[in-house]
Amino acid sequence: MSICSLMADDSTSASLVSSNCPFGMLPDHLLIEIFIRVPISEWGQISCVKRQWANLFREECLWHAALVRSFPLAGQAKRWPGPIPRGLNKRRYAALYVGKHIFSLDGEMDEIVGHTYLFLKEQLEISTMPPPSGILHGTIIDQFIACGMSRDKAHDLASKIWLAFIDNSEENEQTFLLLKRLALEGDVFLPYPYSMSYTVQWRVFEKLFTDFRDCFNRFNRVDYYDVLACAKQKFQPIPAAWLGY
Incomplete structure (x- = not known):
């Protein structure tokens, strides 16, 4: 039974929050090892149980552990040039997750493609004044060319990122x-x-x-x-x- 299944019961959820519950008294490093083994779809609900757990999901320690567990080769990735930064562990985890689950990539390009997708999504969905599409497209192209890609490869990947964004946007x-x-x-x-x-x-x-x-x-x-x-x-x-x- 998953943690979230247990939390569906109000009485069980209350007992988890209680200071007398052994599970609730576990130190942070053990909680992190448990949480990163829970499906990512349940992380949001877990972080709502108590403040301590919410704080763990805001800290780099948990995301570093999740990154090492889910993407063990991520530590070998080199930093890249270009306008789109790599970011911290939480950002890198999100980018690698996108590269694997949206673009089905598994290699040296999965992270930069994931970062580029997140960049485009944030600029278009979160920004109050989104830049023109030509500027965003040019930034993506420049990023890929800076990473050593050919113009054809950069154009092809940029198109796939735009299509993925359009197809995965909420209606x-x-x-x-x-x-x-x-x-x-x-x-x-x-x-x-x-x-x-x-x-x-x-x-x-x-x-x-x-x-x-x-x-x-x-x-x-x-x-x-x-x-x-x-x-x-x-x-x-x-x-x-x-x-x-």
Whole structure:
């Protein structure tokens, strides 16, 4: 039975918090060894049980232990040049997790690809004033080229990161507004590999006209015709699904 299954019972959860509970009296280093063996999907719930546990998940000790356990070769990774930093243990764990579970990578490139994905996600979803997509795309390309990749490899990886971000974004109003902004951004001529790939541009419009079609009716129907006009300028022919039939 998992820790979170035990915590589902209010009485059990209360006993874990109690100062008389042997489990609750374990020293931090033993708690860390237990927690890093629990599925990552349960870490958020565990950190809510008591303040001591929440503090452990804020400290580098736990994330260093998790990094060593889940990604034993991470300690051999060299620092890289470029605009996107490696960060501390928690950041590195998140990047390696993304590289493995979203991009199915397992090697020297998994961490930098994960960091780049997190960088793009934060810039577009968290930032109150997201930079234009061209600047973000250029930063990603520069990062990969600084790491010694060819222009073709950098362009291919950047496209995969954009597609992964689009496909893994939650279907909510914020994502709709973001995709609409990306679709309506004016064309800026940039040389290869700094030009956004045709596949990524297509996916932005496809996502809007399929998964987010109802949002046009809910917020502003005029926006639909504006985005459709942009699509007709970029792509020919327009899929029938984009036109609503």
